[in-house]
Amino acid sequence: MTLPDYLEELEGDSDEFSVGISAENVDKLQDLDIIIAYGDETLVKTLQDDPRLGTLPAVQNGSVVVLDNDTPIAASCTPSALSIPATIDEYLSLLGEAADKVK
Template sequence: MFDDVDIIVTYGDDTLLDTLQGDPLINQIPAVAAGAVVALDGTTPLGTAANPTPLAIPYVLDDYVGLLAEAAAKG
């Protein structure tokens, strides 16, 4: 069902991708297998990017777009 997903954006830390890729079912999603996962640490300002506020958008936009570009290049 997720074979057309190019990038996955979720909350998590540095170990999330390893956990997703280690799961035999979830790793069948092409974005996960390719490592095209953006894990936003909810304890950092960038973690607000998935649920932005008008004041936060200018602060995190460049970093968020950079993470999306890195993930898209892997997909």
């Protein structure tokens, strides 16, 4: 798997796990098929109502996986020998539901 050029540019020489993208650059995310985020049941509606984020195909299609902040699956995103078998089925199910909505 390779990163798109724009993500490699954002990453630069950083050894961080993630990069930040400001709101004015959200158009660079138009090719995302699925968005995975922490939040609650209001997050998808918030994304859809946002004038910039609402333009992303993944948001428009509902291909957003929300990892509820107060559930074991959110905590398991820092994987361990115990968290993976405890949550992998639920995580894959959520990803599968989002993938089914990709157009």
